[in-house]
Amino acid sequence: MKIALAQMHVVPMNPEKNLETMLNMIESARQQNAEIVVFPELCLSGYLLSDQWLNRQFCRDLMHLNAPLLEASKGLTLVFGNIYEVPATDSGGFHPNKDGRTRLYNAAYVMHDGAYAQRSESVDFLLPDGVHPKTLLPNYRFFDDQRYFFSLADVAQDFSVPVSSLAQPFLIDTSDGPIKLGVQVCEDLWCKDYRIQGESINVSKYLIQNGADLLVNISASPWTFHKNDARDRRIKFLKAEIEQADLSFVPFYYANNVGAQNNGKNIVTFDGDSSAYNRKGELVRESIKPFQQDLLVLDHQKIDKVTAQRGSSARIAQKYHAIVTGLRHIPELLGWQEPPKFVIGLSGGVDSALVAALLKQAFGADSVWTVNMPSQYNSEKTKNAAAFISEKLGVKHLVVPIESLVQEQMEVFGKLDESCPSPQWMRKLSDENIQAKIRGTSILSNIAGRYGRMFTNNGNKVEIALGYATLYGDVGGVIAPIGDLTKAEVFAMVRFLNSEIFKEEVLPETMLPDELFRFGSDDIAPSAELRDAQVDPMKFGYHCALLEAATSFKKVTAEEVMSWYLEGTLAKHLNVAEALLQRWGLKDPETFITDLEWFYEAIRKSVFKRIQAPPIILTSPSAYGFDIRESQLPQWQSPNYLALKQKVLAMDSYQERLALGGRL
Amino acid sequence: MKIALAQMHVVPMNPEKNLETMLNMIESARQQNAEIVVFPELCLSGYLLSDQWLNRQFCRDLMHLNAPLLEASKGLTLVFGNIYEVPATDSGGFHPNKDGRTRLYNAAYVMHDGAYAQRSESVDFLLPDGVHPKTLLPNYRFFDDQRYFFSLADVAQDFSVPVSSLAQPFLIDTSDGPIKLGVQVCEDLWCKDYRIQGESINVSKYLIQNGADLLVNISASPWTFHKNDARDRRIKFLKAEIEQADLSFVPFYYANNVGAQNNGKNIVTFDGDSSAYNRKGELVRESIKPFQQDLLVLDHQKIDKVTAQRGSSARIAQKYHAIVTGLRHIPELLGWQEPPKFVIGLSGGVDSALVAALLKQAFGADSVWTVNMPSQYNSEKTKNAAAFISEKLGVKHLVVPIESLVQEQMEVFGKLDESCPSPQWMRKLSDENIQAKIRGTSILSNIAGRYGRMFTNNGNKVEIALGYATLYGDVGGVIAPIGDLTKAEVFAMVRFLNSEIFKEEVLPETMLPDELFRFGSDDIAPSAELRDAQVDPMKFGYHCALLEAATSFKKVTAEEVMSWYLEGTLAKHLNVAEALLQRWGLKDPETFITDLEWFYEAIRKSVFKRIQAPPIILTSPSAYGFDIRESQLPQWQSPNYLALKQKVLAMDSYQERLALGGRL
Structure with a gap:
């Protein structure tokens, strides 16, 4: 039978x-x-x-x-x-x-x-x-x-x-x-x-x-x-x-x-x-x-x-196939027979470059437009990278400078500032967000609507978790193809695409850091390019591992991370190199605590952005969206939490604990 | 004891x-x-x-x-x-x-x-x-x-x-x-x-x-x-x-x-x-x-x-108290001690007027700013209404014309149109959406960010259901206070506020229709004011009742509505007046079917907007958000559906069925 x-x-x-x-x-x-x-x-x-x-x-x-x-x-x-x-x-x-x-x-x-x-x-x-x-x-x-x-x-x-x-x-x-x-x-x-x-x-x-x-x-x-x-x-x-x-x-x-x-x-x-x-x-x-x-x-x-x-098959290869499969679901969920058309805001950074490559793989070069939207803060390096990638992928590339739109908005708010007081730092932050919103809403969403295309959300999981994106700016889009990949995985997938799929350097290697997530001076280090000399505040590699722990089945808490630190087993538990902790200055207890509190607090504070974020293609055992379900809640630090924090701050150094082999 | x-x-x-x-x-x-x-x-x-x-x-x-x-x-x-x-x-x-x-x-x-x-x-x-x-x-x-x-x-x-x-x-x-x-x-x-x-x-x-x-x-x-x-x-x-x-x-x-x-x-x-x-x-x-x-x-x-x-206590009074309670939850969910500050886009229409009144009731006049954002399509009538309401509520009122921003965007897209072809209707729709996005994102969200305020989503349940709102435009905001009220309930709550709470005409009666949802020529009929002589495409009263049925525990389907129509019991089942069906031309089977299909299809198509919409204060037995859970799915019309539709279209008239007392 x-x-x-x-x-x-x-x-x-x-x-x-x-x-x-x-x-x-x-x-x-x-x-x-x-x-x-x-x-x-x-x-x-x-x-x-x-x-x-x-x-x-x-x-x-x-x-x-x-x-x-x-x-x-x-x-x-x-x-x-x-x-x-x-x-x-x-x-x-x-x-x-x-x-x-x-x-x-x-x-x-x-x-x-x-x-x-x-x-x-x-x-x-x-x-x-x-x-x-x-x-x-x-x-x-x-x-x-x-x-x-x-x-x-x-x-x-x-x-x-x-x-x-x-x-x-x-x-x-x-x-x-x-x-x-x-x-x-x-x-x-x-x-x-x-x-x-x-x-x-x-x-x-x-x-x-x-x-x-x-x-x-x-x-x-x-x-x-x-x-x-x-x-x-x-x-x-x-x-x-x-x-x-x-x-x-x-x-x-x-x-x-x-x-x-x-x-x-x-x-x-x-x-x-x-x-x-x-x-x-x-x-x-x-x-x-x-x-x-x-x-x-x-x-x-x-x-x-x-x-x-x-x-x-390697994890990153499987995730690649999952994302391409997820992207190809879009016509099905719309009930369309033809392949959908996309527009991707291509900054010249690694995230949007990866998204462009994935879209091209899922639907072909004809389905994809890229658009670079420079302001005064965008470097020639990133603008050239965007053009290079588009040419390599064989997709239509638009350049839409946003300076005139920025100026027009600055004029409106210059007038409003007179009757509506606010602190200087808030205005500076607002100026940055205005640029992100012009890109996401004024340009991308309107190109999408006007020319019958869809625009993508290019955020990775670390950005989505920490809320490092602007609502109605780069939070928007119809789908977040890499929204469940950590930045470490983004780098790995770029390497995989170049070596296994394209078999050539379609996505520039200058976007990729070394094994301790360091960039050379000629490289394109991750930046939102919303002000001069801006670099991403994330401790890549370390925050990637921390996020995987925090969103894992065990839902690792700040308390647990502190207890690992107290034991000298942090790197071991996170499965990262000791040198990576060193590289980010985390061997200093105060730096470690400040960063840890910022990390968990940023996740909590940015729930409101995820509520308004587009669907994420699931590639991890715990994705933001409907897999992780979140209420908007205030911070609570329990007595246990506060006691552990005091213990960490009272440490001489992490190095010493490490030398003791985790013995307290 | x-x-x-x-x-x-x-x-x-x-x-x-x-x-x-x-x-x-x-x-x-x-x-x-x-x-x-x-x-x-x-x-x-x-x-x-x-x-x-x-x-x-x-x-x-x-x-x-x-x-x-x-x-x-x-x-x-x-x-x-x-x-x-x-x-x-x-x-x-x-x-x-x-x-x-x-x-x-x-x-x-x-x-x-x-x-x-x-x-x-x-x-x-x-x-x-x-x-x-x-x-x-x-x-x-x-x-x-x-x-x-x-x-x-x-x-x-x-x-x-x-x-x-x-x-x-x-x-x-x-x-x-x-x-x-x-x-x-x-x-x-x-x-x-x-x-x-x-x-x-x-x-x-x-x-x-x-x-x-x-x-x-x-x-x-x-x-x-x-x-x-x-x-x-x-x-x-x-x-x-x-x-x-x-x-x-x-x-x-x-x-x-x-x-x-x-x-x-x-x-x-x-x-x-x-x-x-x-x-x-x-x-x-x-x-x-x-x-x-x-x-x-x-x-x-x-x-x-x-x-x-x-x-x-009457339904509308209870809903009023629920909404005010829900609004007062905002400081709690943020962990704030002080009352939050708001900015409300006040168009001069009834929805935003109601939201402004509710916010003032929840937090006091000092917490609320209103902003009217006229373009060439906004009438003196609505602009004056916005100013009148703000004065009556005692809240700060800003006027920020958007024409210069619209013109700047038109210039950008005028250039893009040359190299990116699209049909005329799509460009016209895009022109409308550009205005809504300028209001929601460029003005409101930036006033919110720049001056430490939150902006509201003023959509009602009918708009949210049918997707009659622009993503990154009026879909945005931190909260949708009236997002679970039908338009009929919006009108009722305005009446309740004037008569029971304010005890004077704070919200102009010109915004309110008669019992068949008709407006006089001097009244402010619902309109998005994004083009000349635009009026909302909703059949108020009827669509409100239809939506309540569709989202009720019974999840009334188009098939069921068609069978009511075939029986001559539509008005009875929806608990609306026969005259209301007459007023909207629904006694004609073809009009009825066209509208019904548009209604259900609009709900289905707009899931993608609700995915990116802010939290809704729940006031009904079935609210959009996490109460109603929606996948993005294509349309499916079963053989049963198609057969019923043919039956309806073969009817001479609804009036006849009605006369027969629903007998087939």
């Missing part, structure tokens, strides 16, 4: 297109003699549709699309994800969802030879033939499943039956005889932290207990770096728990979609990596087409006779 | 201030001989703190504040809300939250005479003395409890015991002898749609089953219109379910906070309305200080001898 894993490109909110893809892939699988064809979770509609799920008319419309799939299942078995709304007119009357609306499952459908498949043991409880709800509903990061769906665990609770009794495999006839097919949806595989009876809610175990001969997991699982390795480990965890229950693991098939979807504030990419595991929990096959549609046809009988090694 | 309900003003992220408030209210309650003092849910920290809850250091810091409260509980009983983190070092090892972090309860704490109170029946399962987790975790609207907290129901599932067995009251000594005090948290009262064993998870019933003599609900329950009536009905529902189980209802005390909190995209207000109900489930007392701190001291023995009638 052959099983086909259909790693399809799901286009959100385009059911007809997705249905067409499915029918084509089914046909192709049929030609390769596959008997079971497995599609991803919610593959007709897309998964990240936000409150579209509250629209029950939409859900019913989606369920109507089961009919052509039922027809297509003749002669084989189909597994795919779709919505199931529990009919309000059922014998039991109205069954509420947790929000009081009609009950909605994010379900795996199983169809066999033109009919909804039957379970090997029939169950009642509003679980019709061929419909198996997702058991575990993720509600962390950008996931909002608990907001919309009613889980198999919720069904179990409602009817007061063990959830294990509801996890019944479906009985399917195959050329190898009848088999029991256990199905599950995405998170059901990541069960470790969902608890019942002191154990994890291990849906795989329940299915095997109930006789499943093989397991199929249908997913809409976003790409993150090393998620495939994490999944391999998770399969091992399932197997161990299953063997503890004196059962044997069974072949495990995982189908995931490719493409990108969004939640308004983030664009989330899907790499696929559809895979199969054998009875030993070993990987036997993975899709070698990350981010691309693929059909993997596997021989179920031979699954224990082969193993595979994971292909590996 | 006397019980005090402490309706405190909770300041989010200001634990010291909240602790001080609590200690003061405890002292005041003690002086009034109260033996039990009840505070709201999460009253030390605030409730809507977003991902601050992922910061376990912060949670531990909050738990340290239990110590002074334990001290303050000497001689009486305290009930209040705080976080409880299950210690990772417990005998049972590490207990995961659903997200894999350490387990966190949103808990009711009960302290009695300097100690954590003991349960009447001891329970194990990581539920220490004096700590009772919230059982039901709301995850609809802007609520995200499932993202952060582990519930009593989750504890029950983890340890495989009935949740009812864990809902044990606390044993408290009082002057009336020992009593069993049942505590619950907010949503636990709204249990109808949470299901277990085919019934609602009725925590009140469990507590009474387990011997509770009285129930205390601690809430952080946002204001919405008529929520108090809904709560009265919910109490009746609880009582009915309890009596079905052959139990008697017990006195029910409800303490809710006042103030405002935010989630970044919405400002949510809390009116308090702390209340007590007797054994019959009747209201016996409510706080008559909506949105204000209050201490209600009740005699528990006399609770069955009194009843109260709800005070009633």
